[in-house]
Amino acid sequence: MKTMKIGNICAEAGEKSSGYVKVKGTDIELPVTVICGEKEGKTVFISGGVHNAEYVGIQTAIEIADEILPSKLTGNLIILHLMNRTGFEHRTMSLVYEDGKNLNREFPGSDQGTVADKICHTVVTEFQKNADYYIDLHCGDGYEELIPYVYCVGAAAPEVVHKARQMAELVNVPYLVQSPCVSGGSYNYAGSCGIPSILIERGCMGRWSKEEVELGKQDVRNVLRYLGVLEGNVSQRTYNPVDVGNVIYKNAEHSGCWYPTKKVGYTFKNGEVLGEVKDYFGNVLETCVAEMNGILLYQVGSLCIIKGGPMVAYGENPNEK
Missing domain, CATH: 2.40.50.100 (RNA polymerase II/Efflux pump adaptor protein, barrel-sandwich hybrid domain)
Structure with a gap:
């Protein structure tokens, strides 16, 4: 029986386990759910709250973690509900409360740096290292308005870029952007390490709605079904995203x-x-x-x-x- 372990959170095959993973070198604890499928397969890492006022992504991660059952999985999910917890609890918009840094500019981070660097380092060494695929959930920050779209990694091995693009094409948004970056952002760095990764943008201006979260959950489920991790067929979509x-x-x-x-x-x-x-x-x-x-x-x-x-x-x- 396979065991999935992230920090001190463990789940055996057929189990779901939730708790907190400590950011190394700090007192910060990040809310995490690990879902270990009844059948072995690939592991998908899902994160919300890289930017702490991007509430659609955070709520999508919270609800996906609650709703998906181990019995429906061939493989595993690692769901980080909220990456920038102290920023969320102090309403600092994009920035980490302790040092004023933007997490999505600091990857891969360092265990010798400031708090933001340590969060990034923990995400890389505890979460990304266990992942075969990565879905990063974002939206417009508290001061940004946007049209929904999706990023996929572009500066990675050809097979990684190809797989990430296939994942992105399952997202129900009108536009797709292929990123040229290899570091800074969480999903960019993961892609450079060989993990097909996408970043979904939906919602904006410090608001969230049930409708936006439902669309976000549909996106996640469709990608998981395409990857063969979640049972069921890909659902019908309004959009097939086109390149910008x-x-x-x-x-x-x-x-x-x-x-x-x-x-x-x-x-x-x-x-x-x-x-x-x-x-x-x-x-x-x-x-x-x-x-x-x-x-x-x-x-x-x-x-x-x-x-x-x-x-x-x-x-x-x-x-x-």
Whole structure:
């Protein structure tokens, strides 16, 4: 009988076990569920709350952990409900409370660094090392609005990229982005280590709904069914995601007030104004101009914008290809 062990949480074949895994070198304990199928197979790691105000992903992880039964699995699930727990409990948006770092910029981390580095190191050494596949659940942060889309790893071995892309194509969103990064993000680093990995974006602006969580759970189940880990057939979807290439991520050069001119999911032409940053007297500090024909994936949705922080992300309009 196979035993799945993460930290001090153990599950035998046919068992589900939940508890807390300690971040090495800290007092932080992360909520985790391990589900060990009755039949042996591949192991899928699912994480929520890399960014702690991305509530759709967190709630999706919580409900998936509660609802999936060991009797339905050929293989195992490792579900990390909330990666940035202290940020969640202090409402720090994207950042770890203790050091102000963004977890999704720090992977693979270090056991000798600050708290964020240690969280990343623990995720790599306790969770990713046991995974054959990885699904990372995100949404727009507390100040971001976005159109649902999915990332898959692109900077990895060809067979890893191919498998990750097949996983991403099962997600019920209109758009797909293949990432060129090998580190920084949790799923990027996992991909560089040979784990086919995707990141799902659904929901935004510090809100969550039952409808969004239901769609998120459907995504997870469809990917698990495709991988042969969860019994059942892939359910019907509204979308087959299409590629958005050459994504541009623009950060603000000034702090101030942000006035976008487009809505997420809208298309635009090269040279169009996407928004302005103004000071507190209404003077324009910065104008964001599109550098190509594109489609807007996400943007800051709050009045406040911060120097060096996100402003917009957009890519090639797939309808023009």
